[in-house]
Amino acid sequence: MAHQSISLLPSLVKLNSILFRDRKDFATACLFALLAGLVQLSLPLGIQSIISFVMAGTISTSIVVLIGMVVFGVFINGLLQVRQLQIIEKVKQKLFVRYSLEYADRLPKLNIEPLDNEYLPELVNRYFDSITLQKGIDKLMLELPAAVIQILLGLLLLSFYHPVFIAFGLVLIAIVLTIILASSGRGLQAAYKASTYKYAVAAWLQEIARSIKTFKYSKGTSFHLNRTDVLVSDYLGYRTSYFGVLLTQFWSLISFKVLITTAMLIIGAYLLVNQQINVGQFIAADIVIIAIIISIEKLITNLDVVYDAIVSVEKLSVIADAETEQSGSLQLDDLKEGVAVEFKNVTFAYGNNRPVLNDISFAIEPGQMVQIRGESGTGKSTVLRLLTGAFKNYTGNILLNNVPIGNYEVASLRKHTGILLGSQDIFHGTLWDNLTMGNPAIGMEEINQLCQITGLTAFVKASSKGYDTLLQPVGNKLPENVRKNILLIRALAANQRMLLLEEPFAHLSPDNKTAVIRYISKEIAATILIASKDQELGTYCNRVVTLGKLS
Numbered sequence: 001m002a003h004q005s006i007s008l009l010p011s012l013v014k015l016n017s018i019l020f021r022d023r024k025d026f027a028t029a030c031l032f033a034l035l036a037g038l039v040q041l042s043l044p045l046g047i048q049s050i051i052s053f054v055m056a057g058t059i060s061t062s063i064v065v066l067i068g069m070v071v072f073g074v075f076i077n078g079l080l081q082v083r084q085l086q087i088i089e090k091v092k093q094k095l096f097v098r099y100s101l102e103y104a105d106r107l108p109k110l111n112i113e114p115l116d117n118e119y120l121p122e123l124v125n126r127y128f129d130s131i132t133l134q135k136g137i138d139k140l141m142l143e144l145p146a147a148v149i150q151i152l153l154g155l156l157l158l159s160f161y162h163p164v165f166i167a168f169g170l171v172l173i174a175i176v177l178t179i180i181l182a183s184s185g186r187g188l189q190a191a192y193k194a195s196t197y198k199y200a201v202a203a204w205l206q207e208i209a210r211s212i213k214t215f216k217y218s219k220g221t222s223f224h225l226n227r228t229d230v231l232v233s234d235y236l237g238y239r240t241s242y243f244g245v246l247l248t249q250f251w252s253l254i255s256f257k258v259l260i261t262t263a264m265l266i267i268g269a270y271l272l273v274n275q276q277i278n279v280g281q282f283i284a285a286d287i288v289i290i291a292i293i294i295s296i297e298k299l300i301t302n303l304d305v306v307y308d309a310i311v312s313v314e315k316l317s318v319i320a321d322a323e324t325e326q327s328g329s330l331q332l333d334d335l336k337e338g339v340a341v342e343f344k345n346v347t348f349a350y351g352n353n354r355p356v357l358n359d360i361s362f363a364i365e366p367g368q369m370v371q372i373r374g375e376s377g378t379g380k381s382t383v384l385r386l387l388t389g390a391f392k393n394y395t396g397n398i399l400l401n402n403v404p405i406g407n408y409e410v411a412s413l414r415k416h417t418g419i420l421l422g423s424q425d426i427f428h429g430t431l432w433d434n435l436t437m438g439n440p441a442i443g444m445e446e447i448n449q450l451c452q453i454t455g456l457t458a459f460v461k462a463s464s465k466g467y468d469t470l471l472q473p474v475g476n477k478l479p480e481n482v483r484k485n486i487l488l489i490r491a492l493a494a495n496q497r498m499l500l501l502e503e504p505f506a507h508l509s510p511d512n513k514t515a516v517i518r519y520i521s522k523e524i525a526a527t528i529l530i531a532s533k534d535q536e537l538g539t540y541c542n543r544v545v546t547l548g549k550l551s
């Protein structure tokens with residue numbers, strides 16, 4: 001990750017497409033910026049007229065009207081700015097909502113195969129870049145377009161004073177574009193690297209927090225500090241080079257200002273002396289040029305916001321643009337009994353590792369209970385994982401009711417499959433939420449019965465809030481058997497047509513184990529696959545599929 005790079009044009013296109021979603025708001029904000037820019041121009045024009053009046057010695061009511069109009073222009077300008085602020089606030093809120101929902105919607109749908117080597121909670125940190133983007137929106141949608149509009153309008157106005165100002169304007173635009181283009185590639189790259197290391201530092205701090213007991217009892221070593229030190233040094237290196245680019249831009253700006261101020265005064269004075277413009281025009285032209293310089297300064301000093309916004313969009317896209325699971329279109333609906341499961345010469349490897357399953361074949365009839373048995377590492381859980389539909393890179397065929405599993409719509413497959421895998425967890429929520437996952441079809445009677453047979457009832461009764469007890473993330477502080485029972489009930493609740501259970505009974509007492517086995521074989525009309533080393537389990541099952549170690 002740390003060595004990835006970013007290229008200007010595609011990233012800029014990506015940022016544009018994000019901003020383009022709010023194009024109507026953007027257009028309205030630009031319109032207001034344009035109007036505000038026009039109104040702003042009334043200031044130098046008004047001043048020019050006032051000076052002309054004063055020079056001509058005609059103090060009359062028209063001068064009062066003129067002053068009134070200039071003041072009114074300032075007020076209207078303020079009003080237009082308020083409207084712009086309101087629009088931008090709306091865009092900011094939309095941005096936050098959009099990324100929040102997009103992340104929540106996408107995460108469970110992600111294709112976990114390419115993300116197998118990533119730690120998702122760390123990747124999700126990129127979500128905070130929506131805040132960076134939100135903060136940059138002011139500048140991106142308001143200040144920068146306003147600055148560009150001000151510059152263009154100012155140059156247009158100047159060209160009316162004297163044609164020489166047209167050449168002046170062209171030179172000015174050329175210089176500004178050169179400054180921006182010359183440094184933006186490096187600036188963006190450095191901003192990207194700095195951001196990458198920022199996330200590396202955050203990830204490491206989270207890792208310390210996650211395994212806090214490990215670091216607390218670390219026999220007094222400073223490992224955590226040393227590693228932080230290395231990551232922070234890397235960050236500082238890139239941050240400094242980023243700042244170097246910004247500093248170069250700032251120096252270019254200073255030279256530019258010196259140059260333009262000199263040119264402005266010399267050209268203005270020359271035209272004035274040669275009576276090609278009058279004093280009023282000279283002053284007004286200078287006010288316009290100063291306004292242009294201020295706008296250009298705004299443009300260049302805010303380039304870092306543009307870089308940060310581009311980098312943010314790029315970082316956010318780690319999840320927002322990540323590949324989602326491929327889904328078929330067939331529904332696994334309207335089933336009254338379990339599904340027929342068949343593995344035909346299935347070979348599977350995680351990533352580029354050597355195969356875990358090699359040419360495995362077996363068939364299970366609807367409603368059968370089957371144990372997948374084998375030593376540790378023989379691929380028992382992998383068989384179950386393949387049946388979740390989350391892994392697709394296998395050869396051979398996996399059939400459900402004689403149809404390749406990939407043909408089914410993933411959502412309908414999951415709806416009818418009860419899954420208990422070791423990688424599942426308790427989340428921060430009530431016990432009820434953890435048991436039912438918010439499924440309204442699951443009732444109290446069913447949950448009570450499942451609690452009874454698994455032995456979770458004792459915990460529910462002992463908790464003062466019962467099913468409303470708030471559970472900590474990962475089930476922290478819960479006894480191990482309670483944690484495992486919650487996960488088991490979650491898999492068993494609701495009507496299932498296929499149950500995939502990884503070592504589901506090891507934590508149960510003999511009585512609870514018998515009760516659960518009786519329940520799943522009698523009460524649930526599902527095909528049941530149990531990955532387990534339990535030698536005794538085979539006596540309850542219709543058959544045992546034994547996996548051997550691959551040499």
Ligand SMILES: Nc1ncnc2c1ncn2[C@@H]1O[C@H](COP(=O)(O)OP(=O)(O)OP(=O)(O)O)[C@@H](O)[C@H]1O
Nearest residue numbers: 116350356374375376377378379380381382383531
């Ligand atoms: N996501 C993964 N990426 C890479 N290798 C994996 C992954 N998951 C499992 N493996 C490897 O695949 C092999 C089979 O794992 P699997 O969990 O299916 O075995 P198992 O028979 O269920 O083992 P156990 O009884 O210990 O749970 C193991 O060597 C394991 O290290």
